[in-house]
Amino acid sequence: MSDVEIVTIVIDGVEVKVPKGTNLIEAAHSAGVEIPHYCYHRHLSIAGNCRMCQVEVEGRPKLEIACNTGAQEGMVVRTQRTSERTADAQRATLEFLLINHPLDCTVCDQAGHCKLQDYYYEYNAKPSRFIEQKRHKVKAEPFGPEVIYDGERCILCTRCVRFCDEVTKTGELGVFNRGVHAVIGIHEGRELNNPLSGCVVDLCPVGALTHRRWRFNTRIWYTAEVDTVCPGCSTGCSAKVAVRDDQIVHVKGRLNTAVNQEWLCDEGRYGFGRFQPASRLHSQFVRDGDYLKELPLEEALNAAAELRSGKGPQSRAVLLSPFLTLEEVWASLAFAEKVMGLAPDSDSIAMQVKQRPLSDVEAVLISPDYAPNARAMNLFGHGIEGEDWRAKLEARYAKVLTKLKHGV
Structure with missing residues (x-):
């Protein structure tokens, strides 16, 4: 029996049942209502600093931020769709965010999937009233080998900072300076080079963080x-x-x-x-002394056929990549059986399986088994640990090896 208390709230006139305490962004999402937001992310802590998700809650004098307001029984919520007060607050928030934001959508990599761009057209779409000089900040600052930062585009949602603090726990990023001078930066002597560094670009709702290798690549x-x-x-x-x-x-x-x-x-x-x-490897190789000689497929198959007729099944082996799909494994086993004369359960058919040590940061997401389909091959009974495949091949005097795909 679940101990979770379910409450009923009303969002824009629609009754919604959610677990008690669910924040209003997620509650509205379950009802098909989008509450615009920048700093909120379901897998990060609540920051509540963008103020874009303000909603009107019946009985409360001030607007509430939906990301940090939990659902309570009987709560009546009005979003920008039904509350002009909420809509006005969101338009004002967007206007403030755009005061110093550069109008460089034509050259920004985020154009077309930028939340600032999307929300402006959906919730504001009014000419700017700001006529003063925009404040300039750091441009094109490399944060690490893969990520580059544009301070003028940054809206200080701090998603990137929280990701490095809470998920990777590497803490490379921080907010520096105050007020209109504030920027995201790298702590002294550090660089953004953790194994999940590219995630900060996915998290960025605008074009402040971009991939260095894909910069200006395509729209x-x-x-x-x-x-x-x-x-x-x-x-x-x-x-x-x-x-x-x-x-x-x-x-x-x-x-x-x-x-x-x-x-x-x-x-x-x-x-x-x-x-x-x-x-990708598209060729076959036949050993010629100390070297591997590239041959067309037909000639390589003829060489394999000669081995089959001359020295028997003990002279042949197939080494498969653990990156193969099940369909490719099945085709390879069929090839080994019908062309090379090896039974599907033969120990002359093997797949190399390797484990690797991981750092604490890598272990957040990466598996020590870097072969995506080694488990399936082990179930087939053809997995070989470590470098044992080399000894196995040498013991059987295999002369022909077709590397069916990248990964070994």
């Missing part, structure tokens, strides 16, 4: 986004890949609370190049 509206699963390790993080002209141009985490929340490690995010066509 989001020229890409097609596809949901996928990261093949970098056995964690299997949910990811979203942006593709243009059959090339991967951007990778980010996708919401999956049970697996990776919304995070993606840098190895999975930036290591996509190994899956591009230029990085």
Whole structure:
């Protein structure tokens, strides 16, 4: 029996049942109502500093921030959709945020999926009344090998700071100076180089933090986004890949609370190049003395056939990559059986399985088993630990090895 107390609240005239204490942003979301926000993120602590999520709660004299207001029985809430008071407050918040924000959407990488841009058109869309000189801040400051910062675009939501404090616990970032002079910065002697550093770009609701390697790469509206699963390790993080002209141009985490929340490690995010066509192995090799000689597939198969007829099954072996899918494993086993004469349960068919030590930060998301499908091969009975495959191959005098895919 659950001890969670369910309460009924009313949001814009719609009754919603949620666990007691659920913040109003999540409660409204469950009813299909979006309350605009910048600093709030469901997997980070509450900061309450952007003030964009203000709502009107019946019986309270002041507007409340929805991110830090818990649902209580009988609560009546009015969002910007039904309360002009709330809508006016949100328009004012947007106007203040835009006072010193540069109007460089035409060259900003975040254009097209920028929350400041989206909310302006949805909730404000009025010309600026600010005629004074905008305040200038640091531009294009590298925070680390992968992330670059633009202080003029920053709205100080502090999502990036909280991520480094609470998730990776590396604490590289902080808020420096006060008032209109405040910026996000790196603590002295540090750089943003933790294994999940790219997540701060995903968290940034504007264009203040961008990927150095993808800077000015392509516009989001020229890409097609596809949901996928990261093949970098056995964690299997949910990811979203942006593709243009059959090339991967951007990778980010996708919401999956049970697996990776919304995070993606840098190895999975930036290591996509190994899956591009230029990085894949398309050839077969036959040993010629101390060297491997590249041969067309037909000639390599003929060489394998000669081994099959000359020295028997003990002279042949297949080494599979733990990066293969189950379908590819099945096709490989069929090839080994029908072409090379090896039974599916033969110990001449093996997949290398490696474990690696992880730091505390890496262990937040990364699995020590970096092969995404080694578990399946172990279930097939073809897993080999560590470097044992080398000894196994040498013991069987294997002369032909087809590396079916990257990853060994």
